[in-house]
Amino acid sequence: MVNITYSGQKQDVFSSEKVSNLQTIHENLYKKQGAGSNFLGWLDWPSELSEEFMTNLKDTAEQIQKQADVLIVIGIGGSYLGAKAVIEALKPHFEKNPNFEVLFAGQHVSGAYLKQLMEYIDGREVALNVISKSGTTTEPAIAFRFLQRYMEDRYGEEASDRIYVTTDEHKGALLNLAKEKGYQRFVVPDDVGGRYSVFTAVGLLPIAAAGYNLNELIRGAKQAEEELSTFDIENNSAIQYAAIRHDLYEQGFTNEVLATFEPKLSYVQEWWKQLYGESEGKEHKGIFPVSVTYTTDLHSLGQYIQDGKRDLLESFLIVEEVDEDIELFEAEQNADGLNYLAGTSLHDFNLVAYKGTSNAHLSGGVPQIGIHLPKVDEYHIGYLLYFYMIACAYSAYLLEINPFNQPGVEEYKTNIFKLLKKPGYEAE
Numbered sequence: 001m002v003n004i005t006y007s008g009q010k011q012d013v014f015s016s017e018k019v020s021n022l023q024t025i026h027e028n029l030y031k032k033q034g035a036g037s038n039f040l041g042w043l044d045w046p047s048e049l050s051e052e053f054m055t056n057l058k059d060t061a062e063q064i065q066k067q068a069d070v071l072i073v074i075g076i077g078g079s080y081l082g083a084k085a086v087i088e089a090l091k092p093h094f095e096k097n098p099n100f101e102v103l104f105a106g107q108h109v110s111g112a113y114l115k116q117l118m119e120y121i122d123g124r125e126v127a128l129n130v131i132s133k134s135g136t137t138t139e140p141a142i143a144f145r146f147l148q149r150y151m152e153d154r155y156g157e158e159a160s161d162r163i164y165v166t167t168d169e170h171k172g173a174l175l176n177l178a179k180e181k182g183y184q185r186f187v188v189p190d191d192v193g194g195r196y197s198v199f200t201a202v203g204l205l206p207i208a209a210a211g212y213n214l215n216e217l218i219r220g221a222k223q224a225e226e227e228l229s230t231f232d233i234e235n236n237s238a239i240q241y242a243a244i245r246h247d248l249y250e251q252g253f254t255n256e257v258l259a260t261f262e263p264k265l266s267y268v269q270e271w272w273k274q275l276y277g278e279s280e281g282k283e284h285k286g287i288f289p290v291s292v293t294y295t296t297d298l299h300s301l302g303q304y305i306q307d308g309k310r311d312l313l314e315s316f317l318i319v320e321e322v323d324e325d326i327e328l329f330e331a332e333q334n335a336d337g338l339n340y341l342a343g344t345s346l347h348d349f350n351l352v353a354y355k356g357t358s359n360a361h362l363s364g365g366v367p368q369i370g371i372h373l374p375k376v377d378e379y380h381i382g383y384l385l386y387f388y389m390i391a392c393a394y395s396a397y398l399l400e401i402n403p404f405n406q407p408g409v410e411e412y413k414t415n416i417f418k419l420l421k422k423p424g425y426e427a428e
């Protein structure tokens, strides 16, 4: 479903030694015995989803659509990027007076953003979905403090029927608050980390509320789960992607530039950056994930990619077919000189731009991986996200890294808490 192509220096990615290493990783992964294996709940999640779970999500999404015009999703990192990635990929670029909108908060700390958000929703019916696996993350907690007060001021007791909480089943400040206030709750499973949680209620409730087809999304994820679970190197695109990028990493290509010509995929890129950055960037190892949108960034970062420091590999996320397109036409006065393009659609232009850019960067010394996605719809996005998650597990295990923890994110948090004199941190 997702096809991988590679061009660059000749590689020996699939030598017998490397294949046997990949096979061991594969076996450990499916026997759930590698490092961090108690966080492998996402591996068979799509095929294990129950009817009851899906029905409950869809019913709640319908209830939200009935009671509100706006759903504000409060969360950060893995607690918002999956839903944001899917919704941005599927929604139209412009929508006149949308009947229902999903907005996000708590993904940064901006007073202006929160103030303007509360002004923007005034006069419109509102629901909140606050999402935090730990239930203690500061940024969403700050946003929720404001928005909870807003809801209570506006709706009084009815506010609790409009607030939906997605958090750990057993612990955390958010869970306690949800219980106390009687908010409807959804669970982030113990064995699924935030960045792997898009197919749990974390991603699915906002996606369903936004009006997208969960069955199709999960059908895509399930297809990926099935196809990518076999150790068949010739056909397993996830193993191919992981093995090629690892090989390039070993040759000194330590930054991966994920490039797309489809602006709707820019949050898939953001989601991918968290997935790979937090999964692999440990013990002074890992490929640094960065992203560009073409052709926009060809006019800014293109120079560096063509000609800067040679530690970049580039992976192109290419959409093969688009639903909507327009064609260039013959103009009477060919003042812009573009008549030679008459009959070329803008998607055709992008496919040519892909070839031209890829070849130019290749000759500039940037090895290329192509990830070919047939189209952007629920089914293919479901497939793509699962593909990236499973490939990430292989990739981190090739580095001998636990893909499922993020010990490094504590350091800056502790510093912030010390500076803010959070109780318990003053003495440090």
Ligand SMILES: O=P(O)(O)OC[C@H]1O[C@H](O)[C@H](O)[C@@H](O)[C@@H]1O
Binding pocket: 076, 077, 078, 079, 131, 132, 133, 134, 135, 136, 137, 140, 194, 195, 278, 406, 409
């Ligand atoms: O869902 P939460 O517990 O609020 O976590 C939200 C995010 O913040 C943390 O700092 C982690 O680095 C991320 O992996 C996580 O996705």
